[in-house]
Amino acid sequence: MVFNSLIFLVFLAVVLSLYYRLRLRGQNILLVIASYVFYGWWDWRFLGLLLFSTFFDYWAALRIDSEESELRRKWFLAGSMLVNLGILGFFKYFGFFADSLHKIFALFGFALDLPTLHVLLPVGISFYTFLSMSYTIDVYRREIPATRNPLDFMLYVSFFPHLVAGPIVRASYLLPQCQKERDIKRDEVLNGIWLCLLGLVKKVVIADRLGMITTWGFSSNHVPFPDANAWLVVYAFAFQIYGDFSGYSDMARGLSKLMGFELVTNFRAPYLVTNPASFWQHWHISLSVWLRDYLYIPLGGNRGSAGKTYRNLMITMLLGGLWHGAGFAFLAWGLYHGILLVIHRLWSGQRPHRERAYTNRWLQAGATLVFFQLTSIGWLLFRAGSMQPDVNQKDIIQKFLAAMFNWRFSEGLSPLWWPLILLGGAALWFQWRHQAMDEFSQWQEKRQALAVCGALTSIASLGMFGGSSFIYFQF
Amino acid sequence: MRLSLKVSVVCTFIVACGWALFASFGEGAARQIARMLGSRLVRISDGKFADPIVFVHARLQDVLWIASISVVIIFALIGFDALLRKLAFYRRARGVWLGVILFIGVNAWWAASAHTALLWCLFYRKEMVDNFAQFQIKKALMPEQKVRYQIMLVGNSQVRTNLDEKVINRVLGGETWTTEVHQSSACGFDTLLLIRDLRRAKVELAVDYVSPFVFYGKTNGKVISQFIGWSDMPELIQWGGIDILPLHAVKIGLIGDVLSLVKYHESISQRVLGASLILLPQLSFNDAQDVRHEVQAEQKKNESQLGPVAEFEKRAFAKGIEELISRASCIVLIKGHFSPALERVIDPRIRTDLEAFLDSLEKRYPGRLFVLPEEDFIKLDESDYADVVHLNEEGQARFSESFAKELPKYLEQLDPTTRR
Numbered sequence: 001m002v003f004n005s006l007i008f009l010v011f012l013a014v015v016l017s018l019y020y021r022l023r024l025r026g027q028n029i030l031l032v033i034a035s036y037v038f039y040g041w042w043d044w045r046f047l048g049l050l051l052f053s054t055f056f057d058y059w060a061a062l063r064i065d066s067e068e069s070e071l072r073r074k075w076f077l078a079g080s081m082l083v084n085l086g087i088l089g090f091f092k093y094f095g096f097f098a099d100s101l102h103k104i105f106a107l108f109g110f111a112l113d114l115p116t117l118h119v120l121l122p123v124g125i126s127f128y129t130f131l132s133m134s135y136t137i138d139v140y141r142r143e144i145p146a147t148r149n150p151l152d153f154m155l156y157v158s159f160f161p162h163l164v165a166g167p168i169v170r171a172s173y174l175l176p177q178c179q180k181e182r183d184i185k186r187d188e189v190l191n192g193i194w195l196c197l198l199g200l201v202k203k204v205v206i207a208d209r210l211g212m213i214t215t216w217g218f219s220s221n222h223v224p225f226p227d228a229n230a231w232l233v234v235y236a237f238a239f240q241i242y243g244d245f246s247g248y249s250d251m252a253r254g255l256s257k258l259m260g261f262e263l264v265t266n267f268r269a270p271y272l273v274t275n276p277a278s279f280w281q282h283w284h285i286s287l288s289v290w291l292r293d294y295l296y297i298p299l300g301g302n303r304g305s306a307g308k309t310y311r312n313l314m315i316t317m318l319l320g321g322l323w324h325g326a327g328f329a330f331l332a333w334g335l336y337h338g339i340l341l342v343i344h345r346l347w348s349g350q351r352p353h354r355e356r357a358y359t360n361r362w363l364q365a366g367a368t369l370v371f372f373q374l375t376s377i378g379w380l381l382f383r384a385g386s387m388q389p390d391v392n393q394k395d396i397i398q399k400f401l402a403a404m405f406n407w408r409f410s411e412g413l414s415p416l417w418w419p420l421i422l423l424g425g426a427a428l429w430f431q432w433r434h435q436a437m438d439e440f441s442q443w444q445e446k447r448q449a450l451a452v453c454g455a456l457t458s459i460a461s462l463g464m465f466g467g468s469s470f471i472y473f474q475f
Numbered sequence: 476m477r478l479s480l481k482v483s484v485v486c487t488f489i490v491a492c493g494w495a496l497f498a499s500f501g502e503g504a505a506r507q508i509a510r511m512l513g514s515r516l517v518r519i520s521d522g523k524f525a526d527p528i529v530f531v532h533a534r535l536q537d538v539l540w541i542a543s544i545s546v547v548i549i550f551a552l553i554g555f556d557a558l559l560r561k562l563a564f565y566r567r568a569r570g571v572w573l574g575v576i577l578f579i580g581v582n583a584w585w586a587a588s589a590h591t592a593l594l595w596c597l598f599y600r601k602e603m604v605d606n607f608a609q610f611q612i613k614k615a616l617m618p619e620q621k622v623r624y625q626i627m628l629v630g631n632s633q634v635r636t637n638l639d640e641k642v643i644n645r646v647l648g649g650e651t652w653t654t655e656v657h658q659s660s661a662c663g664f665d666t667l668l669l670i671r672d673l674r675r676a677k678v679e680l681a682v683d684y685v686s687p688f689v690f691y692g693k694t695n696g697k698v699i700s701q702f703i704g705w706s707d708m709p710e711l712i713q714w715g716g717i718d719i720l721p722l723h724a725v726k727i728g729l730i731g732d733v734l735s736l737v738k739y740h741e742s743i744s745q746r747v748l749g750a751s752l753i754l755l756p757q758l759s760f761n762d763a764q765d766v767r768h769e770v771q772a773e774q775k776k777n778e779s780q781l782g783p784v785a786e787f788e789k790r791a792f793a794k795g796i797e798e799l800i801s802r803a804s805c806i807v808l809i810k811g812h813f814s815p816a817l818e819r820v821i822d823p824r825i826r827t828d829l830e831a832f833l834d835s836l837e838k839r840y841p842g843r844l845f846v847l848p849e850e851d852f853i854k855l856d857e858s859d860y861a862d863v864v865h866l867n868e869e870g871q872a873r874f875s876e877s878f879a880k881e882l883p884k885y886l887e888q889l890d891p892t893t894r895r
Contacts, residue, residue, distance in 0.1 A: 006726060186567055194571075414751070423748070449574040452578070465727050465737075
């Protein structure tokens with residue numbers, strides 16, 4: 001059941017109509033049931049896994065909270081992480097590691113006899129395991145007390161707007177909202193409706209339409225263009241993944257607002273930044289924060305020497321890449337962004353996290369453009385990771401890069417540039433006005449009316465109605 | 476008086492004056508414009524109409540019709556807003572509700588304006604015109620052709636690739652006008668939907684090219700998503716079509732029957748985003764196709780099958796013929812084929828079943844419906860085909876010329892009382 005489907009609309013209507021009639025406990029029970037129905041609609045066989053992961057961490061956190069001995073607290077935390085990472089490792093990475101081991105041993109002339117398992121990937125597993133782990137870690141760090149209400153915790157983990165593709169919301173942020181009466185305000189409902197519409201526009205108009213270009217461009221063993229027109233396929237994916245993922249996040253936030261919940265913002269104009277450090281503060285923010293707080297900082301962050309900082313950055317980004325997918329292309333993408341961060345740190349000294357203040361607007365525009373090209377090259381690696389298994393990914397990446405850095409339009413401009421400019425331009429405009437998009441309830445009524453009519457009209461007239469899945473559902 | 480109401484009243488006055496001027500001077504204005512731009516319009520239209528004066532006159536009427544609809548809808552929106560403002564839930568979220576009302580208004584405007592050729596002319600480009608837009612333009616232009624005999628070629632892409640309306644118009648001359656209205660991949664039920672959509676077309680002679688694909692192939696759902704309506708559902712359910720047709724296409728079609736933007740969204744997308752994007756899946760499919768007909772035939776041979784799907788398509792097609800026969804004096808069904816390469820490998824029982832079905836239709840409507848085997852007027856071979864289903868340009872030209880020479884004998888049989 002995807003957000004952009006008719007069946008979800010029916011589901012939402014039923015859930016909301018019951019939700020507004022209930023009080024806290026009834027609402028929580030309803031939402032947990034609804035969330036499990038939502039998740040089970042994908043594949044009911046993985047409900048047990050979600051339930052097991054939830055209850056294990058609920059129990060582990062209670063034990064961590066109640067134990068006096070630091071060693072025993074660590075054991076329970078380790079247990080929680082082992083279970084979560086074990087589940088993730090098995091379902092997501094078993095095939096990849098087995099295949100890699102085969103290849104490594106084959107290099108030395110050994111044939112390794114490991115079992116080949118065709119394991120189905122449970123949807124959203126990377127998200128809810130990280131969500132659940134962050135809870136037990138925060139309890140261990142004594143940042144939050146363990147909840148003694150299993151229903152509240154079940155709701156925190158399985159809350160359907162964010163269950164399958166985030167944002168990865170910290171327990172300190174969302175759990176209190178699950179525990180107290182929700183105040184459903186008119187302004188937040190209006191904002192919620194608008195965010196849902198906006199997310200739908202980004203998904204079915206921008207992402208799905210540009211997805212036609214990327215599907216065509218990455219579908220075979222040869223690149224679609226031998227010249228600089230190849231950039232348009234890469235740009236198309238850049239805007240597709242933005243529209244897809246930020247569209248999902250907008251809908252997740254919008255749906256939550258309709259029920260009185262507040263989720264964190266996951267995107268903030270990521271293609272209008274000028275450096276990689278800022279990029280990761282504007283793109284998939286919840287994952288960046290998770291990786292920073294639970295990986296980068298525990299590794300030492302930037303507190304040690306420069307060399308250790310670079311090492312920590314590289315490890316974090318490599319694992320961040322691996323989180324996205326079990327494949328060398330995703331590792332390469334993580335490595336690429338790690339290198340960009342290291343270079344940026346070298347370039348800008350000790351305060352790389354601050355967006356450099358460009359005095360000249362043209363310089364800033366130029367820096368934004370240059371960084372967008374660098375980001376797009378990274379997306380080429382990312383998208384190659386999702387190609388068909390029979391396609392030689394390394395070969396395709398090399399051919400694409402050769403065509404892109406040809407810098408000539410030997411076959412003239414492809415007519416596909418037009419839809420890219422239109423839809424990519426719309427995506428950039430949404431990024432530029434992202435703050436205003438969050439203030440819909442403050443707009444004048446006429447402006448609201450035009451925006452709603454415009455959104456509905458663009459969805460109905462330009463959208464794709466296949467009920468296509470979201471890209472990040474595969475992670 | 477509020478500004479929007481004032482503006483609406485002024486617009487109403489202007490439109491009313493427009494109608495009055497049109498009634499008085501419309502023909503003269505059309506003649507003048509046709510004198511200046513007529514030959515250019517005929518050239519751009521690529522043979523979609525013969526008389527530029529009639530075309531221009533009708534387009535002037537379209538302008539006034541669209542303007543009138545716009546004024547009516549604006550008044551309706553103002554009225555709804557004023558009425559609903561009395562309700563508390565509306566006032567609390569007026570911006571959102573007004574946006575929804577505006578959206579409904581846009582859909583109503585499209586639904587009403589889509590009957591005019593003028594609106595669809597905005598979608599017209601000489602090359603790469605969306606199929607659906609072409610269909611709508613031709614449908615709107617058909618009643619404007621003041622000829623003795625109106626001939627309609629209706630069906631799937633084989634109608635388009637086999638029968639060139641321009642060739643037929645050239646061969647038959649000024650007493651007849653032929654319009655080809657096809658939709659790709661149209662099977663039996665799709666053809667019924669097309670016939671229903673063309674209910675206002677008064678034609679003397681209707682022609683369809685009926686090859687095994689029409690009943691034994693599988694629809695891709697495109698026609699359904701653009702033409703099906705709620706009024707088609709009782710029959711669809713009764714015939715068991717719900718289990719046969721792509722459900723997603725049916726859902727989109729039914730939503731489109733209520734929200735016209737959804738119905739026309741492929742055409743709008745193609746116009747706004749460009750045909751090169753919308754046709755990418757087709758391009759990928761074409762690129763993946765082997766050029767050798769034998770290989771294509773092997774890939775396609777199992778796509779044509781006897782069974783419940785074929786029975787459903789035949790039943791729907793027969794219903795379409797029943798409805799068409801009440802509007803057209805005469806129907807000619809060309810008993811068609813695939814290319815020899817494909818004909819050799821498909822199940823021979825399909826050919827037998829097809830012929831029996833067409834013969835039964837001919838017996839049901841004696842003197843009104845004629846089944847014309849294509850081998851009676853043309854011999855085609857492999858070299859005439861672009862792929863295993865469609866003729867190439869040379870094949871189409873030969874086919875159209877030969878078929879056009881067959882038509883006069885059917886026109887002679889027309890009941891004089893039904894002629895224009």
